[in-house]
Amino acid sequence: MKIIVCGAGAWGTAVAISAAAHPDGHAVTLWAHSRAQEQAMQAARSNARYLPDVAFPPSLGLASGDAADLLARAQASDLVVLAAPMAALRGLLHGLRDCRAPVAWLCKGFEASSQDSQSFGLLGHEIQAQVAPDLIAGVLSGPSFAQEVAAGRPTALVAASEYAAVRDALVRAFHGPSVRVYANDDIVGVEVGGAVKNVLAIATGLCDGLALGLNARAALITRGLAEMTRLGVALGARAETFMGLSGLGDLVLTATGDLSRNRRVGLLLAQGQTLAQAVDSLGHVAEGVYCARTVVQRARALGVEMPISEGVVALLDGTLSPAEAVAALMEREPTAEGG
Numbered sequence: 001m002k003i004i005v006c007g008a009g010a011w012g013t014a015v016a017i018s019a020a021a022h023p024d025g026h027a028v029t030l031w032a033h034s035r036a037q038e039q040a041m042q043a044a045r046s047n048a049r050y051l052p053d054v055a056f057p058p059s060l061g062l063a064s065g066d067a068a069d070l071l072a073r074a075q076a077s078d079l080v081v082l083a084a085p086m087a088a089l090r091g092l093l094h095g096l097r098d099c100r101a102p103v104a105w106l107c108k109g110f111e112a113s114s115q116d117s118q119s120f121g122l123l124g125h126e127i128q129a130q131v132a133p134d135l136i137a138g139v140l141s142g143p144s145f146a147q148e149v150a151a152g153r154p155t156a157l158v159a160a161s162e163y164a165a166v167r168d169a170l171v172r173a174f175h176g177p178s179v180r181v182y183a184n185d186d187i188v189g190v191e192v193g194g195a196v197k198n199v200l201a202i203a204t205g206l207c208d209g210l211a212l213g214l215n216a217r218a219a220l221i222t223r224g225l226a227e228m229t230r231l232g233v234a235l236g237a238r239a240e241t242f243m244g245l246s247g248l249g250d251l252v253l254t255a256t257g258d259l260s261r262n263r264r265v266g267l268l269l270a271q272g273q274t275l276a277q278a279v280d281s282l283g284h285v286a287e288g289v290y291c292a293r294t295v296v297q298r299a300r301a302l303g304v305e306m307p308i309s310e311g312v313v314a315l316l317d318g319t320l321s322p323a324e325a326v327a328a329l330m331e332r333e334p335t336a337e338g339g
């Protein structure tokens with residue numbers, strides 16, 4: 001297959017390396033939007049900025065350019081993978097709206113809400129329906145730290161799309177000795193899981209940073225899964241999707257794994273850092289910071305209760321201290337577990 005991966009951050013670089021090393025011998029190009037980034041990677045044959053200490057396979061091609069260049073390369077590919085942060089997805093999809101090749105994005109989040117609060121941020125497939133409705137598109141998600149995928153460690157992903165052509169292209173591109181790709185047609189459920197787990201990972205990072213204990217972390221993960229599922233079902237997802245890789249799987253990984261940037265934000269806030277300090281020190285995107293408010297706004301609009309996500313928003317906004325956010329959760333009225 002001819003594959004272009006747009007976005008040379010940690011995750012784009014890892015999936016490009018993984019596809020380039022696939023036994024079927026795919027021709028893979030990693031495309032950076034900055035020429036300087038392409039040149040630095042070309043010189044080092046690695047991505048020192050975003051995924052240090054991982055050498056590129058000799059066959060991995062590198063490129064950079066503008067939107068027209070990306071569209072031309074996409075038109076000539078069998079699969080287009082968009083590995084930029086959520087904030088860039090709208091622009092990328094708009095630029096690719098006439099592309100005929102299957103397109104899959106890897107970002108996990110809702111768009112941040114617009115400041116006027118009149119329009120709520122959207123999931124990837126909702127943005128695509130607005131700006132590029134004719135694309136054959138979907139999402140690749142699931143529990144997957146970039147460093148482990150780049151190192152060829154065993155990983156399971158989920159390819160979600162209403163189009164079999166997209167699901168099949170993702171399976172052909174990535175399914176191999178170290179990566180299993182499962183197909184799913186519930187793109188709403190897969191995208192909600194990927195977005196909400198980032199918000200919940202901030203909560204468990206905070207919990208662990210405050211040394212609240214393993215009981216508390218297990219409670220946050222379990223009740224977090226319940227609120228993620230409530231939102232997803234209200235948005236049209238199937239409940240069982242949340243028991244799969246993009247739901248429970250990615251929640252467990254991100255909420256407990258110290259490679260998670262979102263979890264690290266919670267840990268740093270617990271240490272007394274400001275949000276700006278925590279975000280600056282990452283050097284990578286932490287999508288939960290940008291989409292927590294959207295998650296809560298969309299839940300409120302649907303009448304869905306999401307107390308943990310509400311607590312994260314209050315913490316990020318600075319309206320509650322870490323200790324007050326914990327107290328607010330503990331002081332809630334008793335309720336039935338299935339509710």
Ligand SMILES: NC(=O)C1=CN([C@@H]2O[C@H](COP(=O)(O)OP(=O)(O)OC[C@H]3O[C@@H](n4cnc5c(N)ncnc54)[C@H](OP(=O)(O)O)[C@@H]3O)[C@@H](O)[C@H]2O)C=CC1
Nearest residue numbers: 007008009010011012033084085088107108145146284285
């Ligand atoms: N890292 C991981 O383990 C995983 C990440 N993801 C998701 O993938 C997405 C990307 O994450 P990750 O790669 O880790 O983020 P990073 O912060 O490591 O890198 C983001 C990259 O996106 C580039 N970028 C920004 N805007 C554009 C654009 N318009 N076009 C092309 N490239 C652009 C940045 O380039 P520059 O710096 O030059 O602006 C940078 O190289 C996120 O939504 C994340 O949630 C999903 C699964 C695993």
Ligand SMILES: O=C(CO)COP(=O)(O)O
Nearest residue numbers: 142143144145260261262
């Ligand atoms: O999505 C991820 C793992 O599946 C990466 O999580 P973080 O963005 O929190 O590092």
